[in-house]
Amino acid sequence: MTDLDNARTEDKSLPADATLLIVDDDEPFRNRLGRALEKRGFQPILAAGVSDAGAVLKDIAPAFAVVDLRLEDGDGLQVVNKIHDKREDCRVIMLTGYGNIATAVAAVKAGAIDYLPKPADADDVEKALLAKPGERPAPPENPMSADRVRWEHIQRVYELCDHNVSETARRLGMHRRTLQRILAKRAPR
Numbered sequence: 671m672t673d674l675d676n677a678r679t680e681d682k683s684l685p686a687d688a689t690l691l692i693v694d695d696d697e698p699f700r701n702r703l704g705r706a707l708e709k710r711g712f713q714p715i716l717a718a719g720v721s722d723a724g725a726v727l728k729d730i731a732p733a734f735a736v737v738d739l740r741l742e743d744g745d746g747l748q749v750v751n752k753i754h755d756k757r758e759d760c761r762v763i764m765l766t767g768y769g770n771i772a773t774a775v776a777a778v779k780a781g782a783i784d785y786l787p788k789p790a791d792a793d794d795v796e797k798a799l800l801a802k803p804g805e806r807p808a809p810p811e812n813p814m815s816a817d818r819v820r821w822e823h824i825q826r827v828y829e830l831c832d833h834n835v836s837e838t839a840r841r842l843g844m845h846r847r848t849l850q851r852i853l854a855k856r857a858p859r
Contacts, residue, residue: 706792720744731757739766817858
């Protein structure tokens with residue numbers, strides 16, 4: 671994860687309503703992203719999952735939202751739909767550790783304006799939230815290396831297979847011992 675806490679305090683022409691709903695089941699990430707974006711002028715409201723987000727949306731219709739795709743109690747696309755039922759013009763960014771085309775298409779169809787891979791940097795999230803409609807934000811200055819993307823994907827599949835090395839190797843189409851060697855190494859930069 672990049673340094674979310676190095677937040678600039680300058681205001682990049684935020685609208686008067688800068689309420690920001692952050693929905694992520696990773697508590698440390700959610701809190702750090704909330705603090706970093708608060709320093710940038712947003713008014714973050716934090717939620718741990720689909721049910722928490724639903725409770726928040728009963729009282730508040732945020733102008734912005736950052737939603738994780740996979741949540742412990744459901745799918746982030748459900749949250750995006752609830753947000754747009756409450757406020758159609760909410761600018762939603764979808765975050766995910768599962769970077770593939772199918773999930774990106776699903777996120778955009780649900781109404782997300784952008785799709786960022788995790789771990790996302792607060793600068794990238796801010797750029798995506800404040801990009802003018804129809805305009806894409808500049809690419810990240812320090813994107814993940816190809817080795818890191820591969821490692822993140824392997825870790826995610828391993829986690830989804832309940833840490834079963836044989837099943838993970840089968841799904842990834844690699845030899846079990848090769849996978850064990852990869853899992854034993856540190857994450858690349």
